[in-house]
Amino acid sequence: MGLKERVYSMLIVSSASTFNSTMASMLPESTYSPIRIVSNISAAKRAIAERAYDFVLINSPLPDDAGTQFAIDTCTSKGTVVLLLVRTDIHGAVYEKVAKHGVFTLAKPTAKATLIQALGWMVSARERLRQFEKKTSSIEEKMAEIRIVNRAKWLLISELKMSEPDAHHYIEKQAMDCCVTKKAIAEDIIKTYS
CATH class of the missing domain: 3.40.50.2300 (Response regulator)
Structure with missing residues (x-):
C-alpha cells in the first residue's frame, strides 16, 4: 500500500x-x-x-x-x-x-506551510514505526514458535524417551513429510501428550 x-x-x-x-x-x-x-x-x-x-x-x-x-x-x-x-x-x-x-x-x-511540512515528517516517522512494529511482531511470532517446538521436544523426550537431537529431527521430518510447519507438528504432539 x-x-x-x-x-x-x-x-x-x-x-x-x-x-x-x-x-x-x-x-x-x-x-x-x-x-x-x-x-x-x-x-x-x-x-x-x-x-x-x-x-x-x-x-x-x-x-x-x-x-x-x-x-x-x-x-x-x-x-x-x-x-x-x-x-x-x-x-x-x-x-x-x-x-x-x-x-x-x-x-x-x-505558518500553514510549516505545519503541512511537519505533517509530512510525521507521516515518515509513522511509516518507520510501522516497519519496526512488523519486525517486532515477526520476531515475537518466531519466538512463540520456538517455545512451542521446544515444549513438543520435551514431551517427546519425556514420553517417548527420545534424545533431544532425535526429538528435533522427528519434528523436522514430520513437518517436511506432511508439508506443514514445525509449529503445526509441535502443536499436534502437545495435544497428543498433554
Missing part, C-alpha cells in the same frame, strides 16, 4: 478554536480519519486510553497542563507520532526536554 492510500488517525489536543478549525480544514478526510479534537490533557488521556492514534498534535499550553509530559508519555509508550506546538520563547527549552523521547516540536506562531 502506498502512502497515498494510507489513512492516519489523529488526536488534536488544543483549547484554541481558531487553531482547531484551521487544522481541521488542512486535514483531508481521505488521509486523516478519524480526527478527534479535545481541549485539555485530561480528555486527551482518556482518548488515548480508549484507542490508539497514529498522530497526536498538542497545541500548548492547555487549561490543565502544558502538555509536555503527556507528549513524552504518549510518544514513548505507544506507536504514536507526537507534534508539540509551543511558544517561541520556550521552544528551545521544551525541545531539549522532549526531543530525546522522539517528540517533534514547532515554535508558534507557525
Whole structure:
C-alpha cells in the first residue's frame, strides 16, 4: 500500500478554536480519519486510553497542563507520532526536554506551510514505526514458535524417551513429510501428550 492510500488517525489536543478549525480544514478526510479534537490533557488521556492514534498534535499550553509530559508519555509508550506546538520563547527549552523521547516540536506562531511540512515528517516517522512494529511482531511470532517446538521436544523426550537431537529431527521430518510447519507438528504432539 502506498502512502497515498494510507489513512492516519489523529488526536488534536488544543483549547484554541481558531487553531482547531484551521487544522481541521488542512486535514483531508481521505488521509486523516478519524480526527478527534479535545481541549485539555485530561480528555486527551482518556482518548488515548480508549484507542490508539497514529498522530497526536498538542497545541500548548492547555487549561490543565502544558502538555509536555503527556507528549513524552504518549510518544514513548505507544506507536504514536507526537507534534508539540509551543511558544517561541520556550521552544528551545521544551525541545531539549522532549526531543530525546522522539517528540517533534514547532515554535508558534507557525505558518500553514510549516505545519503541512511537519505533517509530512510525521507521516515518515509513522511509516518507520510501522516497519519496526512488523519486525517486532515477526520476531515475537518466531519466538512463540520456538517455545512451542521446544515444549513438543520435551514431551517427546519425556514420553517417548527420545534424545533431544532425535526429538528435533522427528519434528523436522514430520513437518517436511506432511508439508506443514514445525509449529503445526509441535502443536499436534502437545495435544497428543498433554
